[in-house]
Amino acid sequence: MNPRWRHFSRIKASELLLLDAGDKATMERPDAPDPSAWCIHGHIHAGVPHARCVLHLHPPYATAIATLADPEIKPIDQNTARYYNRVAVDLNFGGIADNDAEANAWRRRSATRTASCSAITASSSSPIRWPRAFDDLYYMERACHTLALAYATGQKLNVMPPDLAERTAQGWDDYRASSFAHFAAMKQILDEEDPSYAS
Numbered sequence: 001m002n003p004r005w006r007h008f009s010r011i012k013a014s015e016l017l018l019l020d021a022g023d024k025a026t027m028e029r030p031d032a033p034d035p036s037a038w039c040i041h042g043h044i045h046a047g048v049p050h051a052r053c054v055l056h057l058h059p060p061y062a063t064a065i066a067t068l069a070d071p072e073i074k075p076i077d078q079n080t081a082r083y084y085n086r087v088a089v090d091l092n093f094g095g096i097a098d099n100d101a102e103a104n105a106w107r108r109r110s111a112t113r114t115a116s117c118s119a120i121t122a123s124s125s126s127p128i129r130w131p132r133a134f135d136d137l138y139y140m141e142r143a144c145h146t147l148a149l150a151y152a153t154g155q156k157l158n159v160m161p162p163d164l165a166e167r168t169a170q171g172w173d174d175y176r177a178s179s180f181a182h183f184a185a186m187k188q189i190l191d192e193e194d195p196s197y198a199s
Helices: 035-047 058-065 099-108 128-151 162-173 178-193
Strands: 051-055 088-090 111-112 118-123
Touching: 035 051, 051 128, 088 178, 128 178
Parallel strands: 088 111
Antiparallel strands: 051 118, 111 118
């Protein structure tokens, strides 16, 4: 995890904290992570051991859609249909996750979007699968961007019928290998722009 209150753009790989989710003294250290981040990630890693890569963000469009009374990602194009019947939405936002009760709720929310809050995704133990977690979160934000723009027109959404939405979502399975190329390309862009992140 990143040290407390460090801007993501300023953190290098060597500065990330390797932590033990069962170590109660973690938050007493001078470089302790943010309390909310520790509650979320610590409890998920401790309670869902197969979730080795946990990504939790507050991207603008996914967060905006999460604040709606109906936060479902409606299948209106191929990116939004990617998540058809594949995202759990928890409507029980309980405030900042800085206590055990709310953190345990986050553990149960793994791989969900939480209404009024944010997006979270997780991947299994093998590091080779971690690009999929990144790709799922990346395209979720793209999907929510499209949905937000469509809502902004004020016109009725042209929602796909269930059979088409499901067929489109299943079609994304054929492209799963592309997540690795996407992740590699993003790292290459970073390497060209500022390779210091990897030091």
